[in-house]
Amino acid sequence: MEKLVSATAPLKTNSGGDPIPGQIPFGFKVENGRLIKEKKEQQIIIKIQRWKVENLSLREIARRLNQEKVPGKNGGRWAANTVKKIVERTSNNQ
Numbered sequence: 001m002e003k004l005v006s007a008t009a010p011l012k013t014n015s016g017g018d019p020i021p022g023q024i025p026f027g028f029k030v031e032n033g034r035l036i037k038e039k040k041e042q043q044i045i046i047k048i049q050r051w052k053v054e055n056l057s058l059r060e061i062a063r064r065l066n067q068e069k070v071p072g073k074n075g076g077r078w079a080a081n082t083v084k085k086i087v088e089r090t091s092n093n094q
Contacts, residue, residue: 026073026086044070048086058083 024030027045029038044065051061058080065078072078 024073025089026082027090041073045086045090048083049090052087058087 024035027038027041028035030036048061048065051064056064061083062078062080065083070078072082
């Protein structure tokens with residue numbers, strides 16, 4: 001499980017200083033080679049956390065996000081596993 005140390009953590013680079021490609025976590029974007037919080041996606045994360053506290057299942061949360069036409073990180077549909085990763089990552093960083 002990936003755990004972010006900081007919302008402004010520098011991206012990993014190779015020996016030449018070039019960024020190593022990888023998935024940018026939902027809720028973040030890259031600016032000047034650093035991860036920073038992405039406001040709209042952070043609002044979605046808050047909604048996901050609220051629904052989880054209300055004991056909605058991961059599948060139900062994904063269904064609601066899709067019903068509200070909230071785009072995933074790459075514009076795709078939401079799946080329970082994607083919601084699970086966000087819930088685990090965000091609960092570990094509190």
